[in-house]
Amino acid sequence: MCEGRRPPPMTPVHLVPTxxxxxELRFGNSRFIGTAGPAATVGEARALLARLRGxxxxxxxxxxxxxxxxxxxxxxxxxxxxxxxxxAGRPMLAVVQGxxxxxxxxxxxxxxxxxxxxxxxxxxxxxxxxxxxxxxxPTAEKVATxxxxxxxxxxxxxxxxxxxARAEGxxxxxxxGVLVEMQVRLRQDRVEECRLALGELTGGRAKVQEV
Numbered sequence: 001m002c003e004g005r006r007p008p009p010m011t012p013v014h015l016v017p018t019x020x021x022x023x024e025l026r027f028g029n030s031r032f033i034g035t036a037g038p039a040a041t042v043g044e045a046r047a048l049l050a051r052l053r054g055x056x057x058x059x060x061x062x063x064x065x066x067x068x069x070x071x072x073x074x075x076x077x078x079x080x081x082x083x084x085x086x087x088a089g090r091p092m093l094a095v096v097q098g099x100x101x102x103x104x105x106x107x108x109x110x111x112x113x114x115x116x117x118x119x120x121x122x123x124x125x126x127x128x129x130x131x132x133x134x135x136x137x138p139t140a141e142k143v144a145t146x147x148x149x150x151x152x153x154x155x156x157x158x159x160x161x162x163x164x165a166r167a168e169g170x171x172x173x174x175x176x177g178v179l180v181e182m183q184v185r186l187r188q189d190r191v192e193e194c195r196l197a198l199g200e201l202t203g204g205r206a207k208v209q210e211v
Contacts, residue, residue, distance in 0.1 A: 014070035014142045016103040021136040027125035029113025033059075034133030036106040039066050042075060045105035052107050060112040063088035063126060065095075070102030070142055083110075087122035095130040102142065106130050144188040147172075150198065151179045152206040159201055167194050179207075 020037035035052055039045035045066040053062055065078040076097070078089030088108065096106060108129045117125055148169075152160055157180050164171060164182075167190045173183040186194060191210055198206040 014102045015100060015139040016070065016142045017101065017137050018140045019138045021133050021138070023129070023133045023136055025125075025129055025132060026113075027121065027128070028117050029115045030060075030117065030125070031111040031113065032125055032129045033109040033111075034106065034129040035109070036104060036130075036133045036137045038103055039068055039105040040103045042066070042068055042077065044068075045077065048105050049107055052109060056109050056111075058111075059109045061088070061110040062107055063092060063110070064105065064107045065089055065092035065130070066105035067093075067096050067102055068105075074102060083122060083126075084119060087119055088126045091123045091127040092130045095127050095134070099134050101134070101137075101139065104134075104137075106133060145185055146188045146191050147211050148184045148186050148191060148194070149209045149211055150182040150184055150206060152198065152202050154180055156202045156206070160198060160206070163197055163201060164194065169194065 017036065017038040020035065022033065022035045025032045025034070033056065035048070037048050039048060045064075045068060049062060049064050056062070061081045061083055063079060063081045063083060066076065068075045068077075076093060078093040080086070080088040080090075092106060092108060096104060108126050150160065160182075161171065164184055164186075167186060169190070170185040171182050172185055175181040195208040198208055
C-alpha cells in the first residue's frame with residue numbers, strides 16, 4: 001500500500017474463470033456432462049455452447065446458464081433446451097449466481113438413458129452437474145484498475161517509484177521533460193491513497209490525474 005495513509009475500503013474483488021473444466025455424472029440411467037469456461041461476452045458464452053453442440057451432436061439436451069460481467073452489472077442467460085420448463089436452466093443459473101463467479105458459462109449436456117427422472121430429479125441432476133464442474137474450474141481474482149498519469153520533479157523519481165511499487169502499481173511508460181511524467185496502472189481502490197501519498201512526498205508538487 002502507499003506510505004503514510006490508511007487504505008480506503010477495498011474495491012470488491014470478483015472471481016472469474018481462467019480456463020475450462022469438465023466432469024461427468026450419472027443420474028438414473030442418464031449421462032450428464034458438465035462443461036464450464038470463461039465468457040466475457042454473451043457471444044463467447046454462445047460460442048462455447050455451439051462448440052459443445054458440435055462435439056456432442058447426438059446428445060438429448062444442452063442446457064446452459066451464464067453470468068457475463070461481474071458484480072451488479074452482470075448479464076444472465078439460461079435455457080432448458082427442451083427439458084420441462086424450470087427444471088434445467090433456472091436451477092443451473094441459481095448455482096452459478098450462488099457461486100459468486102463472473103464471466104462464466106456452464107453447459108450441462110445430457111444423454112437420455114431411458115428412464116425419466118421427474119421434475120425434482122431433473123433439478124437435482126442439473127444443479128448437481130453445475131456444482132460439480134464449478135468445483136473443478138480454475139479461477140483468478142478480477143480487480144478494477146485505473147490508468148493514472150503522474151507528473152513530478154526529478155528529485156522525487158526514485159522515491160515515487162518505490163511508493164508505487166509498494167502499492168502494486170505498474171509503471172507502463174515514463175517521459176522525461178521539464179517534469180518526469182509516468183503512466184501508471186493502479187488498482188482502483190488505491191488511486192486516491194497514492195494521490196495523497198505522492199502529494200505528501202513532493203510537498204504538493206506532484207500532479208496525479210486518472211485517465
